[in-house]
Amino acid sequence: MKQSTLKMILTIGACVLLGILLAMIVTLNIVAMQKDVEPKKEEEPKWIDIDRQFLTKNEYSRPGEKLSEVNGIVIHYVCNPGSSAQANRDYFELLKDTKNRYASSHFIVGLEGEIIQCIPLREIAYASNSRNDDTISIECCHPDDTGEFNVFTYESTVKLAAHLCNVYNLEPKDIIRHYDVTKKECPKYFVDHKDAWKQFKKDVKEAMEEEIAFNQKQN
Numbered sequence: 001m002k003q004s005t006l007k008m009i010l011t012i013g014a015c016v017l018l019g020i021l022l023a024m025i026v027t028l029n030i031v032a033m034q035k036d037v038e039p040k041k042e043e044e045p046k047w048i049d050i051d052r053q054f055l056t057k058n059e060y061s062r063p064g065e066k067l068s069e070v071n072g073i074v075i076h077y078v079c080n081p082g083s084s085a086q087a088n089r090d091y092f093e094l095l096k097d098t099k100n101r102y103a104s105s106h107f108i109v110g111l112e113g114e115i116i117q118c119i120p121l122r123e124i125a126y127a128s129n130s131r132n133d134d135t136i137s138i139e140c141c142h143p144d145d146t147g148e149f150n151v152f153t154y155e156s157t158v159k160l161a162a163h164l165c166n167v168y169n170l171e172p173k174d175i176i177r178h179y180d181v182t183k184k185e186c187p188k189y190f191v192d193h194k195d196a197w198k199q200f201k202k203d204v205k206e207a208m209e210e211e212i213a214f215n216q217k218q219n
C-alpha cells in the first residue's frame with residue numbers, strides 16, 4: 001500500500017472517530033437539557049403536601065364505613081394546646097387498644113403547617129357527629145387556650161380546605177364549624193370570633209383560584 005493511501009485511510013478513520021465522539025457529546029447534552037426542562041411528574045412542585053398515615057381499621061377510630069357523599073367540610077380544633085399533628089394522629093391510632101372513645105378525623109393540620117391524613121377520603125371519620133356520613137373533617141392544632149391557629153396552621157388549613165372544595169366541587173359556604181353541627185365550642189377561636197371565621201372562608205375562596213392557576217401552569 002502506498003504511504004499516501006495509508007495516510008488517507010488514517011485521516012478518514014480519525015475523522016469518523018471524532019464525528020462519533022462529537023455526536024455522543026451532543027446527544028448526552030440534549031438528554032441532560034431535557035432532564036432540566038422536564039422533571040419527572042413526581043418531582044414537580046405540588047400545591048399541597050399531604051402525609052398519608054392511615055389508621056389501622058378498628059371500630060373506635062377507623063370503622064371503614066363508606067362515606068355516602070361529600071356535601072361539606074368540617075373544621076375542628078384539637079383542644080389540646082401545643083400538641084402536634086403526629087401526636088394527635090397517634091392518639092387516634094391508639095384508640096384501637098385503649099378503647100376510650102370513638103374519635104378520629106380525615107386530616108390533622110399541625111403547628112408547622114404539616115398535614116397528616118388519617119382516613120381515606122372514601123371512608124367516614126368519627127369527628128362531626130350527625131355529619132360524619134357526608135363530610136370531610138379537618139382537625140387543627142393550636143399553640144394555646146384561645147384556640148387561635150398560628151400562621152402556619154392557618155395557611156395549610158386554608159389550602160387544604162380549598163383543595164377539597166375544588167376536588168368535590170364545593171363552595172366556601174359548604175365549609176362549616178363543628179359548632180354548626182352540635183353547638184360544641186369547636187373550633188373555639190372561630191366560634192368566639194365570627195369575623196375571623198368569615199375571613200377564613202374568604203381566604204379559602206382565594207386559595208381555590210390559586211390552586212386552579214397553579215395546576216394550569218403545571219400542565
Ligand SMILES: [Zn+2]
Pocket residue numbers: 075076077127178186187
Ligand atoms: Zn370538633
